[in-house]
Amino acid sequence: MRLNKFLAEQLGISRREADDAIAAGKVTIEGKIAKLGARVEDANAVRYGGKIVTPTEKRAYLALNKPPGYVCSRRRQGEAPTIYELLPEKYQKLKTVGRLDKDSSGLILLTDDGDFAFRMTHPKFVKTKIYEVKLDHALEPLHQQMISDFGVMLKDGGSRLGLEKMSDDRKTWRVTMHEGRNRQIRRTFGALGYTVVELKRVVFGKYRLDELETGEWVEVAKA
Numbered sequence: 001m002r003l004n005k006f007l008a009e010q011l012g013i014s015r016r017e018a019d020d021a022i023a024a025g026k027v028t029i030e031g032k033i034a035k036l037g038a039r040v041e042d043a044n045a046v047r048y049g050g051k052i053v054t055p056t057e058k059r060a061y062l063a064l065n066k067p068p069g070y071v072c073s074r075r076r077q078g079e080a081p082t083i084y085e086l087l088p089e090k091y092q093k094l095k096t097v098g099r100l101d102k103d104s105s106g107l108i109l110l111t112d113d114g115d116f117a118f119r120m121t122h123p124k125f126v127k128t129k130i131y132e133v134k135l136d137h138a139l140e141p142l143h144q145q146m147i148s149d150f151g152v153m154l155k156d157g158g159s160r161l162g163l164e165k166m167s168d169d170r171k172t173w174r175v176t177m178h179e180g181r182n183r184q185i186r187r188t189f190g191a192l193g194y195t196v197v198e199l200k201r202v203v204f205g206k207y208r209l210d211e212l213e214t215g216e217w218v219e220v221a222k223a
Contacts, residue, residue, distance in 0.1 A: 003038040008114035011055050013117050059113040060094055061208055064217040066108045072099040086215055098180055106201035107209045131175045132201035135194040138170035143192045152188050159188040
């Protein structure tokens, strides 16, 4: 196994963070400073910061139905509560796999498996995300075509979203995307004069919100 993958799995960090640690000389194999691209044959020979990296067999994977008004951080932001207040103590060290902003709701994944988090969020692995979005007023057909067929230019590049109408008043839409730039859906509609008043993620890769109630969580299998 590649060293960066081994460290990611055992330390709950991303492969990029593992590579940074290797490059900084913090990792040794059999007493010698490891190099980028190294492979691991004997797990007991790997040390990080001078301590043996003890293989951990079981990792945790949670799916949480995030309520609106909660933040995906460990500390409160003003009066806004954190999603960790919804979890028991044994899961307090888990990291979120990507984020949802405070006003958004729906499916959020948490884990201590850094390699899993990397594969779920890095653009090269192309994970489908589906959201239910409600706008402040009806989406004009021309704007629908712009978003779904041509894309809308934002400051950080073009944004093209799959759209499926969910209500006759043209306010509620099922939005499909394959990337995850910061507040991309809100900014895309905002560029055309719309305000997103509700945004709920219902699908992330192979994971679905299904019947999970708001504020509830469940352990899931690694996909």
